Amino acid sequence: MGLQRTEHHDAAALKPIGRFDGSPSAGPTPSRLPIRRVVADTPKERVALLTTKTSIGIGTWNVRTLYQPGNLEILLNQMKNFKWEILGIAETHWTDSGELTMEGYKILCAGNDTIHRAGVALILNKQAQNALLGYNPISARIMSARFQTKTGAITIIQVYAPNTADTENSVDEFYDQLQHEINKTPKKDILMVMGDLNAKVGDNNSEWANVMGNYGYGNINARGEKLLTFCATNNLCLTNTMFKQNKASRQWTWESPDQRTHNKIDFIMISSKWKGCITNSRSFPSADVGSDHQLVLANIQLKFKTKPKPKYPKRYDVFKLKTQATRERYEVEIGGSFAPLLDDEDTDINDSWEAIKTAFSNTSKKILGNKKAQKPKPWISEEVISLSEERSKVKQEKLIDPSKKTRYNYLTREIKRKTKGCKDIWLKDLCRNVENAHQAAKSKEVYSTIKKITNKPTTKMQTVKNKEGKILTELQDVKNRWRENYEQLYNNQNPINEEIVNSIPQMPSTEEEPDILKDEITSAIKSYLMAKHLDMTT
The missing domain is CATH 3.60.10.10 (Endonuclease/exonuclease/phosphatase)
Known part of the structure; x- marks a missing residue:
């Protein structure tokens, strides 16, 4: 039960x-x-x-x-x-x-x-x-x-x-x-x-x-x-x-x-x-x-296994090697780490690889350090943000003192002018980054930066309208409209016009079926008798 x-x-x-x-x-x-x-x-x-x-x-x-x-x-x-x-x-x-x-x-x-x-x-x-x-x-x-x-x-x-x-x-x-x-x-x-x-x-x-x-x-x-x-x-x-x-x-x-x-x-x-x-x-x-x-x-007590966060390998700041002094210092340090390895000829190849990897890792950590994640900087400058905050205060003050309206209008013009200037500077920096990435053969960075420049945010309007074009806001009305749409779409009987079907000319079949040959009948009878004989003997 x-x-x-x-x-x-x-x-x-x-x-x-x-x-x-x-x-x-x-x-x-x-x-x-x-x-x-x-x-x-x-x-x-x-x-x-x-x-x-x-x-x-x-x-x-x-x-x-x-x-x-x-x-x-x-x-x-x-x-x-x-x-x-x-x-x-x-x-x-x-x-x-x-x-x-x-x-x-x-x-x-x-x-x-x-x-x-x-x-x-x-x-x-x-x-x-x-x-x-x-x-x-x-x-x-x-x-x-x-x-x-x-x-x-x-x-x-x-x-x-x-x-x-x-x-x-x-x-x-x-x-x-x-x-x-x-x-x-x-x-x-x-x-x-x-x-x-x-x-x-x-x-x-x-x-x-x-x-x-x-x-x-x-x-x-x-x-x-x-x-x-x-x-x-x-x-x-x-x-x-x-x-x-x-x-x-x-x-x-x-x-x-x-x-x-x-x-x-x-x-x-x-x-x-x-x-x-x-x-x-x-x-x-x-x-x-x-x-x-x-x-x-x-x-x-219920316990669930927490999904471990992926551990990404830390990257070293290799861009510091562009500096001549840092590059020379790195060469001296790595050369000193490799000196003992060159003298030891009997070391196993796996041990040698571990020693080389450790030498590179320790030297890079000491000289270059880890690459820090950089947050994207806003293209609006601090000056524009400061002017915007000042304008908010002046807006409250002009309700009491009408003479503050002149200052309010001035701040509005300045914000518009400086915002445009910040946008131009930001675009120039992005274009410069595209050129540098293209020269360094970093195609991923090139395309991502171009996408950032050219893509325009679009707002998707997810609305459902009735037959008259009126936007439906009630959930039940939306469900009824979807049901009505699918009933009309899939339940249509699509009536057939018999007159049109009959008026279509029928092409006669020109291919003739071949006659059955006498040899085919004889072969089929022999196969049948042989199979029957085998069934009786077994």
Whole structure:
């Protein structure tokens, strides 16, 4: 079943799910929604769960059971001590699948239809609820949910893998079902898979560097190799092996009843493409609901790779070599740098090239320096700008003192005269640059300068007129005019005048078809009989 949406239904007419089945031992029934494999609430405005500005917490926890009365309340109370938005639960031991609400949290769950075994769930806070696009309870061991992000969507799959008491066939069926669900995930989505995988991946990542980090735990087993192979196939990485922790209790996720054996079998995985968004991922031993597993939380925040700015090579100011003194100084300096290179005859050719390149670079940097980027100078002089500013002041003064009008008119004439003179000087300088560039065979500079002189700025009027020639300013009127134009252009039936068509003279065909020869018929019959004979023999 795919991800869907629906509207509210009357919850009172439907049966609750899981341990809230109305039995006396189940305790009070929380406020709930009907058993639906869909999203019941559709917020007026979808809120992005994952952004570049804030970090969110996504975690997983095998709580052993939520079927016993009070366990869900204890879990929610424990989680108040942590910052999280989505919490995946393994081994809920609830029956049926659906959703319910409790203390403001939305709980999406998938369980068995009859027995209180396995079961997975996702608990969402308000922010995650407003970003929820849909969810799909696949089986008692797998469920998925999809959330809105700033760039698209994130798909989170909560799982509970078969443990050591289950057969290998059940493990293979689990991974096949999980693979099928991953294949249905949109390729552009951020993919996260988390839960109790019941697999030990060890602490050696020499052969699995793309899948796990440097901070695994314990020794690897056969199911751990299966998990690593699965991650490599789907480009997933184990986030809680990527970060160094100061305490071992922040590494392992399961503890034996005698408290002597510890393993890391609960994982949060993310697409390798997005692993840079994980800022931390570890176990939290302080959280307790009476389970032998520890809470695992990952902090995630959207991060994008910044496009590196192209590094252009610095150019040396070679125009300084036109000066005789600079040129002589450069020759002396470069000659001194080459002297040791000429004496050494046994140097490798690559080393010699590096030495020559370094000598030229160091000498050019010392004598010539880097060429500075020159901003285009405005052709209007500072004197004209100063006169323009003075004229602005005189304009205000002449409102009070009419005698200032004479000064205002004088400044206007001077600005016009000097502006024309500045334009002439600017054009002469450009023409001089064209001549110099032409003599130096710099064709690019020649054409760019000529274009600067000859090009006149033109203003493009982008207007749409109706049939009467009136300019349309309203957007809807413009759209209607375009539609009207294309309908007239392409929907014209172009009626055909039959009289004109019939009056066109028909030229008779003068080419005669040749007769079929007897030899051609004989050859065709022989070929047919030979082919039929071959088919019968084979």
